[in-house]
Amino acid sequence: MLRLFQPGVLFVLVCAFFLGMLLPLNFDKPRFFTPTKKSNFETEEITDSARQLYDTKLNKINISKKEIDWFQQVPIETTKRFLPDELNELNYSSSGILNIPQIFLEKVPVGLDELPVEQKKAIFIRFMLPLILKANQEIWGQRKDIIKANNSSNKTVLKSIAKTYKIDIEIMKSDEIHSWANNHLLPIPTSLALAQAAIESGWGTSRFCIQGNALFGQWSWSPQSGIKPLEASNSDAVVRSFPNLQSSVHSYMKNLNTHSAYKEFRTLRNSYITQGKWPDSVELAAGLYPYAETGDQYVESVRNIILQNNLQRFDYSRLLIW
Numbered sequence: 072m073l074r075l076f077q078p079g080v081l082f083v084l085v086c087a088f089f090l091g092m093l094l095p096l097n098f099d100k101p102r103f104f105t106p107t108k109k110s111n112f113e114t115e116e117i118t119d120s121a122r123q124l125y126d127t128k129l130n131k132i133n134i135s136k137k138e139i140d141w142f143q144q145v146p147i148e149t150t151k152r153f154l155p156d157e158l159n160e161l162n163y164s165s166s167g168i169l170n171i172p173q174i175f176l177e178k179v180p181v182g183l184d185e186l187p188v189e190q191k192k193a194i195f196i197r198f199m200l201p202l203i204l205k206a207n208q209e210i211w212g213q214r215k216d217i218i219k220a221n222n223s224s225n226k227t228v229l230k231s232i233a234k235t236y237k238i239d240i241e242i243m244k245s246d247e248i249h250s251w252a253n254n255h256l257l258p259i260p261t262s263l264a265l266a267q268a269a270i271e272s273g274w275g276t277s278r279f280c281i282q283g284n285a286l287f288g289q290w291s292w293s294p295q296s297g298i299k300p301l302e303a304s305n306s307d308a309v310v311r312s313f314p315n316l317q318s319s320v321h322s323y324m325k326n327l328n329t330h331s332a333y334k335e336f337r338t339l340r341n342s343y344i345t346q347g348k349w350p351d352s353v354e355l356a357a358g359l360y361p362y363a364e365t366g367d368q369y370v371e372s373v374r375n376i377i378l379q380n381n382l383q384r385f386d387y388s389r390l391l392i393w
Contacts (some may be wrong), residue, residue, distance in 0.1 A: 075277070077227065081384065082251065086225055093154060093266060094306075098288060102367045102388065107131065113117065113188065114149055115182070118233065119214055119215065119218060120344065121214070121253075121257060121344050122215075123212065124344060124347065125258075125349055127170065127349075128349045129387050132166055132167055132387045133155065140381070141189035141190075141192065141193060142192075143192050144189075144193075145189075145190050145193045145194065146190075147159060147160075148193070149186065149190055150193075150194065150197070152182075153180040153182070153183070153194050153198075154176075154180070154194060154197055154198060155174050155176075155311075156196045157172040157174045158172065158198060158201075160259075161197065164262070164389070164390045167239060168387055168388065168389050169200075169384075169385065169387075169388040169389070170207075170388070170391050171200045171201050171388050171389065171390050171391060172201065172391050173201060173205070173390060173391060174198075174201055175201050175202060175205065175316070175317055176198045176202075177315045177317075178281075178284060178315070178316065179198075179257075179281055179284070179316065180194065180198070180278050181281065181289050181365070183195065183274065183275050184276040190273050191243060191275070191276070192274055192380065193271065194275075195268075195275045196265060196382075196385070198275075198316075199264075199265055199268060199286075199316050200261070200265075200385060200388055201390065202316055202317050202320045203259075203261050203264045203320060204261065204390040205317065205320075205390060206317070206320045206321050206324050206390070207258035207259065207261070207324070208390060209321075210256055210257065210328075211258065212234055213235075213252070213256055214252060214253075214256050214257075216228050217229065217232060217248065217249055217252045217256075221245055221248070221249040221370070223245060224245060226240070226245075229245055229248055232248075232252070233235050233248060236255075236325070236347075238251065239276060239342045242309055254337065254341055255328050255337060256328060257340060257341075257344075258324075258338075258357065259323075259324050259327055259328075260350060260351075260382075260386055261352075261382075261385045261386050261388060262352040262377050262382035262383045262385055262386050263352040263355060263356065263373070263377070264320070265322070265323075265376075265377075265380055265382050266352075266356075266373045266376040266377045266380075266387065267285045267287055267323070267359075268269060268323075268376075269371060269376055269380075270287065270369075270372055270373065271285075271287045271288035271375060272285070272286050272288070273289070278298070279297075279300075279310040279312075282298055283297060283298045283311070283312030283313065284311065284312065284313040284314070284316050284318070284319050285297070285298070285310050285311060285312060285316055285319060286316060286319045286320065287312055287319060287320075287321065287322075287323040287326075288312055288320060289307050289310070289311045289319075289323065289326060290306075290308055290309070290310060290311065291310070291311040292307045292308060292309075293307075293309070294307060294309055295304035296309060296311055297309030297310045297311040297312045298310050298312055332361040332362075333359070333361065333362075334393055335358045336355065336358025336359060337358070338358075338375075339354070339355060339358045340355055340358075341357050352377055352382075352383060352386065353374050353377055353378065353383070356370050356373040356374050356377070357370055359372070359373060
């Protein structure tokens, strides 16, 4: 027993004791320093399947050979006459995606009707692209906000978006609002918006477009809200005016996304997403027959504008981040 209390032996025993306290017990968990444990109940982030489909499509775009046609062949002196410098020449990314600067015209340039047809179209598309992309970007943002709000039960965000779309949040529950948004709040394909704007505004030359920023020929039955057409079946009907071009694009997209007349359009669009495909603008045009009195003839007009002008090349344009 005395040997145990000799200085050398005692030192070894003390060291062994403290070393044992520091080493893991059964190599399972430490005694003194416990690392932070990962929770077994990590919050699962709900992803936007529609956005994933769009991003996947965008990332697969690879146009190695870019066709040089009327859109690129507008004389520089013409573009400078009608557009800000940033919209004179639009650049493509290495994969072929058209990069669009954040330049938003308030009004349509006057004098487009004096240009040759192809130049008029090119100018029109150049100033329309930022407006359409911005409106679609805001829709993506709303979808993202609703997903986050639904996960966190953030009533403030839900109420704000619900107010925009005239949804009574006291009647519709949070998960119901999320479901509604998933089916209704989706971007409008760029080529489809371009085609309808071209038809309804005469490529930016109609009286309603120049005087009232009416790009999409939306009707109103409140005389003070728009411009009265020369001929209309309803004496109270006017073509709705807007304070600027961007608000006209917003109203158009809200109309397609919410009005009961375009339920078939939205159902068709959602059917693509359910199948794991991003909606095709030529096919989606089938749901636009209620947009005009000509019905199916209007649908064919939209399709022809898209195909004849190769507008689908603009479907995966990207708004530059500044």
